[in-house]
Amino acid sequence: MDTRTALLAAAAALLLAGAIGAVAAPDAIVDPREDDERPGxxxxxxxxxxxxxxxxxxxxxxxxxxxxxxxxxxxxxxxxxxxxxxxxxxxxxxxxxxxxxxxxxxxxxxxxxxxxxxxxxxxxxxxxxxxxxxxxxxxxxxxxxxxLTPDYADSRVGFTESNVWPTVAVSVSEADNETATLSVSISVTNRGDAVSEPIDLRVLVRQAESNVIADEASETVGEVRPGRTDTVTTTVEVPANYNYYVDAALWSDDVLIDETQGVANLNPRETISTNQTTEEVEFAVEDFTRGEGGDDVGGDGADAPDRGADGAGDSTPGFGPLVALVALVAAALVARRRQ
Incomplete structure (x- = not known):
C-alpha cells in the first residue's frame, strides 16, 4: 500500500469514528460560547x-x-x-x-x-x-x-449639659422692698460640625407656688462655632421675696428645639429646687373595699373614735367605758343578794 492510499484510509477511519461518536453522544460537541449560558x-x-x-x-x-x-x-x-x-x-x-x-x-x-x-x-x-x-x-x-428626631426639630444647638457649670445662672442685679431685677445667663452649645444659624431664646419666670408668670424675656442666639459654648444674658423684673422657676427654651422658626429650667430663691425662709420629683402611686380598688368580716377599712370614719390634735383617741387605754359599766351592774347585783 502506497503512502497516498494509507493517508486516505486513515482519514476515512477518523471520519467514521467521529460520526459514530456524534451518534452515541450528541452532547459531546458543544459550542464553547454556550458554556456560560447557565440559567439566570x-x-x-x-x-x-x-x-x-x-x-x-x-x-x-x-x-x-x-x-x-x-x-x-x-x-x-x-x-x-x-x-x-x-x-x-x-x-x-x-x-x-x-x-x-x-x-x-x-x-x-x-x-x-x-x-x-x-x-x-x-x-x-x-x-x-x-x-x-x-x-x-x-x-x-x-x-x-x-x-428619630423630626427634620423640623433637628438642630445640633442645645443647652449645655454639665455637672458643675450651671446651664441657667441667676443673679440679682438690683433690688428693693418691692421688686428685684434678675440677670439670667444661659449656656448654649453647638454639638454639630458646622456653624449654627441664629435661633431664638425665650425665658419665662414663674412664681413657684402659683405658677403665675412674673416676667418674660426674649433674646437671639447668634452663630455658634462647632463644639463651642456661648452664653446669652437677659434681665427680668419680678416681685421681691418670692421663689421662682426660670424656664428657658430654644426656638427655630417657631419650633421648640430644647428646653431647660433653673430657680431663683428670693424667699430666705423657703427654697425650691429643679430636682423635685413626684412619686406615682398605683390606685388599687381593693384597698378601699369592705372585708367579709364587716370591718370598714376605708370608710368615712363615722364609727371611728374621735381623735384630738395629737392623733390620739379619747378612749382611755385598758378597760373601756362599757366594761366599767358592766362591772358596776355586777357589783350592784352581788350587793343586793347579800342583803
Whole structure:
C-alpha cells in the first residue's frame, strides 16, 4: 500500500469514528460560547435600612437591597417591600421597585423605601420577583423609630449639659422692698460640625407656688462655632421675696428645639429646687373595699373614735367605758343578794 492510499484510509477511519461518536453522544460537541449560558439566577445578599425623611407622626425608612446575579439575563425583575406592624401583624405600607432586566453578573444595589408611623416596631419583608415568579425573600426587623428626631426639630444647638457649670445662672442685679431685677445667663452649645444659624431664646419666670408668670424675656442666639459654648444674658423684673422657676427654651422658626429650667430663691425662709420629683402611686380598688368580716377599712370614719390634735383617741387605754359599766351592774347585783 502506497503512502497516498494509507493517508486516505486513515482519514476515512477518523471520519467514521467521529460520526459514530456524534451518534452515541450528541452532547459531546458543544459550542464553547454556550458554556456560560447557565440559567439566570438572582438573589438577595443583604438589606440595609436607614432613616429618610422624619416627620411629626410618620417616618420614611430607606431600604438598600444588594442583589447578586449569575448566569444568563434575568428579565422583568421587581423588588417588593412590605412594612408590617411587629405587634399587630397589620400591613402598614407596601412599595414595589421596577428593576427591569438584570445581567452582567456581580452585585448591584436596588433602593426603595416605605413610610411607617413613628410609634411602633416593624417587620420589613423584601421579595424579589422575575416575570412574576418569586425568586428570593428576606425579612428585616426595625424598632425604635420613635427615637428619630423630626427634620423640623433637628438642630445640633442645645443647652449645655454639665455637672458643675450651671446651664441657667441667676443673679440679682438690683433690688428693693418691692421688686428685684434678675440677670439670667444661659449656656448654649453647638454639638454639630458646622456653624449654627441664629435661633431664638425665650425665658419665662414663674412664681413657684402659683405658677403665675412674673416676667418674660426674649433674646437671639447668634452663630455658634462647632463644639463651642456661648452664653446669652437677659434681665427680668419680678416681685421681691418670692421663689421662682426660670424656664428657658430654644426656638427655630417657631419650633421648640430644647428646653431647660433653673430657680431663683428670693424667699430666705423657703427654697425650691429643679430636682423635685413626684412619686406615682398605683390606685388599687381593693384597698378601699369592705372585708367579709364587716370591718370598714376605708370608710368615712363615722364609727371611728374621735381623735384630738395629737392623733390620739379619747378612749382611755385598758378597760373601756362599757366594761366599767358592766362591772358596776355586777357589783350592784352581788350587793343586793347579800342583803
Amino acid at each position: 439566577d438572582v438573589r438577595i445578599v443583604d438589606t440595609v435600612v436607614s432613616p429618610g425623611e422624619v416627620r411629626g407622626e410618620t417616618a420614611e425608612l430607606r431600604l438598600g437591597v444588594d442583589l447578586r446575579h449569575r448566569g444568563s439575563t434575568v428579565e422583568n425583575v421587581t423588588v417588593r417591600h412590605r412594612a408590617i406592624g411587629a405587634d399587630s401583624g397589620l400591613l402598614v405600607d407596601e412599595t414595589t421597585v421596577d428593576v427591569g432586566d438584570v445581567d452582567g453578573g456581580g452585585e448591584r444595589t436596588i433602593n426603595g423605601s416605605v413610610d411607617v408611623e413613628r410609634e411602633g416596631s416593624y417587620r420589613i419583608e423584601t421579595v424579589v420577583f422575575a416575570d412574576g415568579e418569586r425568586r428570593a425573600a428576606q425579612t428585616t426587623r426595625v424598632g425604635g423609630v420613635a427615637a
